[in-house]
Amino acid sequence: MIGTALSTRDLVKRYGRRRALDGFTLSVPRGGVLGLVGPNGAGKTTWMMTVAGMIVPTAGTIDLLGQGPFDADVHAGRLGFLPQDSELPLEATPAGLLHRYARLQGMRPGEAVQATAAMLKTVNLDERAASPIRTLSHGMRKRVALAQSFLGCPDVVLLDEPLNGLDPVEADRVRRFLLTRRGRQTIVISSHNLHDVEALCTHVAFVEQGRVVRMDALDRITRAAERVAYALGGEVDRTALVAALSQVLPMARFSWQGDVQLVCECDEVGGVAEINRLLLPILLARASVLSVVPGVPLEEVALSVAQPSARDA
Amino acid sequence: MKAMSRMLQTAVCELESALHSRRALVLALLYLISAICCMYGTISLFGKIEAEVAKVLQLPEGGKSGVISATLWKSEAFSRMVQKGVGDDLVFADIQGLHPVELAYAWIAFMLAPFLAAWSASNRIAEESHSGSVRYVLVRCTRAQWALGKYLGQVFMVGLALLLGALGAWLVAAFRLGGVDVVTLLPGMMDWALRAWLYSVSWLGLALGISQMTRSSNYATFFAPIGVIALDILPSLLQADWCREWGLANLDILSPLYSNHGLWRRSLPAVATSAFHLTVLGLFYWTVGHAVFRRRDA
Numbered sequence: 001m002i003g004t005a006l007s008t009r010d011l012v013k014r015y016g017r018r019r020a021l022d023g024f025t026l027s028v029p030r031g032g033v034l035g036l037v038g039p040n041g042a043g044k045t046t047w048m049m050t051v052a053g054m055i056v057p058t059a060g061t062i063d064l065l066g067q068g069p070f071d072a073d074v075h076a077g078r079l080g081f082l083p084q085d086s087e088l089p090l091e092a093t094p095a096g097l098l099h100r101y102a103r104l105q106g107m108r109p110g111e112a113v114q115a116t117a118a119m120l121k122t123v124n125l126d127e128r129a130a131s132p133i134r135t136l137s138h139g140m141r142k143r144v145a146l147a148q149s150f151l152g153c154p155d156v157v158l159l160d161e162p163l164n165g166l167d168p169v170e171a172d173r174v175r176r177f178l179l180t181r182r183g184r185q186t187i188v189i190s191s192h193n194l195h196d197v198e199a200l201c202t203h204v205a206f207v208e209q210g211r212v213v214r215m216d217a218l219d220r221i222t223r224a225a226e227r228v229a230y231a232l233g234g235e236v237d238r239t240a241l242v243a244a245l246s247q248v249l250p251m252a253r254f255s256w257q258g259d260v261q262l263v264c265e266c267d268e269v270g271g272v273a274e275i276n277r278l279l280l281p282i283l284l285a286r287a288s289v290l291s292v293v294p295g296v297p298l299e300e301v302a303l304s305v306a307q308p309s310a311r312d313a
Numbered sequence: 314m315k316a317m318s319r320m321l322q323t324a325v326c327e328l329e330s331a332l333h334s335r336r337a338l339v340l341a342l343l344y345l346i347s348a349i350c351c352m353y354g355t356i357s358l359f360g361k362i363e364a365e366v367a368k369v370l371q372l373p374e375g376g377k378s379g380v381i382s383a384t385l386w387k388s389e390a391f392s393r394m395v396q397k398g399v400g401d402d403l404v405f406a407d408i409q410g411l412h413p414v415e416l417a418y419a420w421i422a423f424m425l426a427p428f429l430a431a432w433s434a435s436n437r438i439a440e441e442s443h444s445g446s447v448r449y450v451l452v453r454c455t456r457a458q459w460a461l462g463k464y465l466g467q468v469f470m471v472g473l474a475l476l477l478g479a480l481g482a483w484l485v486a487a488f489r490l491g492g493v494d495v496v497t498l499l500p501g502m503m504d505w506a507l508r509a510w511l512y513s514v515s516w517l518g519l520a521l522g523i524s525q526m527t528r529s530s531n532y533a534t535f536f537a538p539i540g541v542i543a544l545d546i547l548p549s550l551l552q553a554d555w556c557r558e559w560g561l562a563n564l565d566i567l568s569p570l571y572s573n574h575g576l577w578r579r580s581l582p583a584v585a586t587s588a589f590h591l592t593v594l595g596l597f598y599w600t601v602g603h604a605v606f607r608r609r610d611a
Binding site for chain 1: 315316319322323326333334352356441444445446448449450452453454455558606609610611
């Protein structure tokens with residue numbers, strides 16, 4: 001991941017007095033998968049629409065692939081976009097529509113046919129390729145929309161709530177597909193589902209009231225390399241246990257969350273695997289280990305980042 | 314080159330989706346029915362007039378219409394009446410030798426073409442803006458390429474509807490007319506359909522200009538025919554004394570009616586000049602709408 005695929009600086013979008021974007025500054029590393037996290041109305045969708053050229057910003061700068069703001073003449077085929085709540089043409093068929101989009105973004109007829117077939121297979125819609133979109137379910141339409149955003153393997157893909165409306169099996173299929181794109185394409189995912197963001201993203205940006213309040217690599221945000229939570233069962237002598245653990249890992253900090261969860265924080269050993277290697281034998285000898293969770297759940301981080309008003313609500 | 318290719322692809326898609334869309338098909342069908350009904354009504358009217366004339370002159374009544382109308386049309390008295398009605402000697406000279414049924418069809422086609430254009434095209438951009446489907450396209454081509462492609466697609470679409478209308482009207486004429494070699498009427502009626510098509514180019518520009526200004530399909534469908542009527546009456550309004558005093562009379566060039574007479578001429582330069590003016594006018598209306606669309610959030 002070298003360089004920046006997409007950056008926006010001090011981006012402002014004003015609707016009357018309301019600022020949907022209020023100095024939105026963000027850089028997306030090339031080949032990274034960035035999760036945009038924030039409450040409703042924080043500006044995630046507005047930012048994506050602005051980057052994709054759908055919304056004209058009031059102020060600020062956008063640099064997409066080092067070639068300035070989105071321009072279809074320059075970026076067609078290099079930017080994929082899955083907008084939220086946008087209907088597909090109902091009378092078209094998935095195959096016809098994808099072929100049309102592929103041709104429009106500059107593919108030759110043969111390439112367009114191949115790319116269309118490949119994407120329809122990826123989203124498991126090859127059997128409904130010739131059905132009019134109006135006859136497809138909501139989830140199927142979503143998959144067609146998702147397929148169009150990856151047509152021709154664009155350099156940057158913006159996905160606004162990509163897994164919304166998908167059944168668990170299809171959501172899992174899409175998740176696995178997105179994981180295969182890591183490192184090959186730069187992907188930005190806006191989602192309220194923080195488990196998805198944790199599973200898919202390499203970076204996370206927290207958005208509040210039209211601006212980015214924190215952005216970092218997911219590992220650093222969740223402290224996945226330096227914090228482990230062990231859920232313990234059975235009778236446990238807490239003091240004796242912590243004393244025994246401190247002997248093998250004296251630089252670690254131990255704390256209890258609730259009755260059963262022991263948290264170990266230590267940034268001086270080589271990651272969670274090493275912490276587990278040292279601590280698990282002792283834990284298993286003195287208690288039942290029900291689960292081992294590295295890092296802080298993203299949900300907890302999101303709540304701590306959220307504005308007080310949003311948290312109280 | 315890429316821009317032209319994207320525009321043409323959009324035009325082809327527009328034509329395809331119009332052919333798949335129920336609304337476009339219903340409109341084309343309505344136009345066809347209107348053209349057929351108007352032609353049927355006109356021929357029936359000719360028939361009644363002929364029956365009356367035959368009664369007055371105590372001639373034997375024919376089974377089919379058209380025989381006396383064609384003769385009447387060639388009479389000097391009737392010609393003078395038509396000349397006054399047309400109000401343009403050059404146009405009158407050009408249409409004088411034509412069969413009345415052919416002229417009736419021409420009048421019908423010119424009357425209906427603006428409304429066909431307004432109703433078939435006015436919602437095409439507004440609807441996609443409203444549903445959001447425009448967003449899938451605008452990451453692949455510019456707004457101008459897309460909207461121009463839509464324009465071009467609608468031009469093809471309306472052309473097709475007009476030719477079908479001419480065919481339908483000719484079939485009615487073929488069944489209802491007597492004493493006329495109906496086969497000779499077909500090329501003439503197709504010619505008038507093509508002229509009406511040239512006339513519709515500017516009205517399509519108006520409809521798509523309006524469509525670019527709003528996200529509401531209903532607003533676009535409502536305002537496009539109003540725009541047609543407004544531009545239809547504009548030249549008459551500009552003849553008012555105060556308009557002349559203010560030098561506004563020349564603004565009638567902004568109405569497609571300005572070139573209407575040219576399309577009725579037989580001379581090629583006159584038709585070409587009118588076609589050019591109508592195309593420029595259509596692009597002007599389209600550009601006014603596009604000025605809004607290009608800055609608007611999609």
